[in-house]
Amino acid sequence: MNPFSYERATDAASAIRLANATAATRYLGGGTNLVDLMREHIEQPEVLVDVTPLAQTIEVRADGSMLIGAAVKNTALASDAHVRQAFPLLSRAILAGASAQIRNMATVAGNILQRTRCTYFYDEAARCNKRKPGCGCDALQGFNRYHAILGASDDCVATHPSDLCVALVALDAVVHLQGAAGSRSLPLTELHRLPGAHPEHETELQPHELITAIEIPALAFAGHSAYRKVRDRSSYAFALVSVAAALDVDAQGRVRDVRLALGGVAHKPWRASKAEAVLRGQAATEATFLAAADAELAAARGLRDNGFKIELARRTIVAVLQQLTEARA
């Protein structure tokens, strides 16, 4: 690991001031991703600004919406009484990720900004356009079981590994940001980028822009929601495919409203808007669910090792929607 200096922020303003003093600064959350990447020389910051002292508050507003401080630990968010009751898919998504030890360390902002687990990104001997823009991608022809089936490019087929984010994009979460130029907010669906020709640009963040909080708007029917993660072992493994869903079915058995998102399939947490459009207003039946899954996955492309994910995603979407329909009946 290269030498660096360590600074402790006391609030957002001090974090940004400390970060702006040097170009090669990284914010430090729980360190569970960044420290690992620094050991591998993939990240080489000269200054680490510890942002774990930032807001650790979880605010539930009168309308049921939530404002979650960026430094809230993954365990704390999954354990929150309001999340468990009003947004169970969020609690379940977090708990499906990593291990208890890591969830105790990891912050919400750090989870959102964690980097891909593509083995070629980690392997200094391999070609990776994220690590060295323009040098090529060894995953394209390599072992790509865990790689993207949606929104990938010829330059990068990596996936975003977060479970938490899949539930958050389903819930229309908004990211609150603060930087040298002031504050702004961005829907989480617009924070992460697709790889295109520049997979090294992973997010829309400005240099040293800080995540200060995550806002989740109220969604009455999210109390009826689920997260299903399919993986190579039943715990402590990244997703092959995951599905976050909330479903509102009316008395006539029609889909009044739905939120659907996929994990493990793309360079960003994938909001399944095409599937949602097919579902709204239709009978909540297997045929509808299949049509919705097919609409979303029409653009999916398999690589050498991950073609199975297309069918897996299709079946998992249908299974989760059926589970939510049956639980309601």
Added chain:
Amino acid sequence: MQFTINGHAVEVEADVRTSLLDLLREQLGLSGTKKGCDQGACGACTVLVDGERINACLALAVQYQGRAITTIEGLADEQTLHPLQAAFVEHDGFQCGYCTPGQICSAIGMAHELERNVPSVVTADLTAQRIAFDHDEVRERMSGNLCRCGAYNGIVDAINATFGRASA
């Protein structure tokens, strides 16, 4: 850097790059905490910070200044083993023993989490006032600790014998 380690105030000079794991093992001579993967994937380095379990390998020591850290060395007193240590002996909770300090610290952290009603991914009812202390919950909650000898049955038995009845 200052810490409270196993109940004692400790002051130590260390490079900011030092992980909590290396600080414990290399600088303080507390080699009970083990280095397995050094990537957060095996759990051998699990210690308790203010009662919560974390992976010391991914923790920069500098970030944990002022905190109370408990390692395997801090569990027994001069005369008697911690009940969970004794249960690991009784129930064959290990073979080679390399993962054992992490397993034991992790299980103690897990018991606190259950007391605080922290859910897991196998918890059927997230809104239940009390989560069952059953086999599936223990296996899932301990999944962050690998045992390459495969002593899992003994580990689960030892944990159940120590914490199971009290919470049942």
